[in-house]
Amino acid sequence: MDSFVGNSKIVSEIKKIISNQTVSNAYLFSGTDGIGKFTLSKIFAKAILCENPLNGAPCGKCEACLTFDSMADLIIIEPEDELIKIEKIRYAISELMLKPTISNKKVCIINDADCMNSSSQNALLKVLEEPPTFVTIILITSNKEKILHTIKSRCVTFNFLKLTDEEIKKVLHEEDINEDILKLSNGSVGNYLRLKNADYIDALLELEESITSKDLLEINKVITNLKKGKTIKEDIYDILDLLIIKLGDKLTDNFEKNAEKVELVEEVRNNLLRNANFDACLNYLGLRLYEINNKIA
Numbered sequence: 312m313d314s315f316v317g318n319s320k321i322v323s324e325i326k327k328i329i330s331n332q333t334v335s336n337a338y339l340f341s342g343t344d345g346i347g348k349f350t351l352s353k354i355f356a357k358a359i360l361c362e363n364p365l366n367g368a369p370c371g372k373c374e375a376c377l378t379f380d381s382m383a384d385l386i387i388i389e390p391e392d393e394l395i396k397i398e399k400i401r402y403a404i405s406e407l408m409l410k411p412t413i414s415n416k417k418v419c420i421i422n423d424a425d426c427m428n429s430s431s432q433n434a435l436l437k438v439l440e441e442p443p444t445f446v447t448i449i450l451i452t453s454n455k456e457k458i459l460h461t462i463k464s465r466c467v468t469f470n471f472l473k474l475t476d477e478e479i480k481k482v483l484h485e486e487d488i489n490e491d492i493l494k495l496s497n498g499s500v501g502n503y504l505r506l507k508n509a510d511y512i513d514a515l516l517e518l519e520e521s522i523t524s525k526d527l528l529e530i531n532k533v534i535t536n537l538k539k540g541k542t543i544k545e546d547i548y549d550i551l552d553l554l555i556i557k558l559g560d561k562l563t564d565n566f567e568k569n570a571e572k573v574e575l576v577e578e579v580r581n582n583l584l585r586n587a588n589f590d591a592c593l594n595y596l597g598l599r600l601y602e603i604n605n606k607i608a
């Protein structure tokens with residue numbers, strides 16, 4: 312539990328709950344995706360099921376700890392095709408009603424709990440109204456507003472904060488963190504990894520070079536490459552966002568031209584958002600870049 316990065320207030324709250332043996336029947340872990348809610352829910356579950364927790368953390372030695380990943384006293388529910396069907400909730404409920412086997416507690420984690428439709432939520436509500444004493448249910452969501460009020464009111468809620476840049480670096484143990492991507496990650500390790508793995512970084516670098524080119528052929532080559540890539544099409548907003556950040560950093564170099572380019576990239580981004588033709592938007596970007604770069608100051 313001590314190696315968990317971020318949200319230290321929630322971590323110490325959880326340790327206190329374990330140490331004082333004041334575990335409730337239901338918790339709601341709420342906050343943006345990719346900040347460790349699911350990871351912490353599993354550590355919490357392990358500590359609840361552990362026979363001899365130490366300083367509020369799982370001991371790692373008892374039978375419950377050693378068999379944690381496959382034990383019957385832990386039920387993890389996740390959506391399929393963004394839906395948690397009522398059958399899954401019914402199955403979880405029937406399991407939760409049986410006495411624990413190895414531990415003296417039972418824990419059910421429902422990941423992306425907002426993927427439960429209203430019948431699933433209503434089925435769950437019935438258990439939350441009268442849960443067996445040994446049961447703890449942990450709901451995880453990045454969309455709290457989609458969870459029924461009647462469910463939320465029965466849960467102890469932990470609102471997770473986004474991570475700081477330093478915390479993201481700590482989670483990823485990477486020395487060569489890309490600072491531009493970090494800025495775009497919006498406090499989420501999940502976002503950082505998604506952005507970093509996309510192959511549009513090359514496209515961005517090319518585009519960044521052409522942003523100062525006075526050669527129409529060179530600019531057109533980059534634009535043509537951009538138009539060809541299918542993944543680029545899906546990631547074009549991220550590429551343009553990164554480009555705006557990079558241009559912003561250079562604003563002091565040649566204020567007028569760079570400010571004009573920031574405006575241009577924002578304009579193209581907005582047009583794409585309004586579903587304007589992808590190729591036409593990029594052609595326009597290339598042409599205007601050529602014009603700006605060749606303008607006599």
Ligand SMILES: [Zn+2]
Pocket residue numbers: 360361362363364369370371372373374375376377
């Ligand atoms: Zn243990």
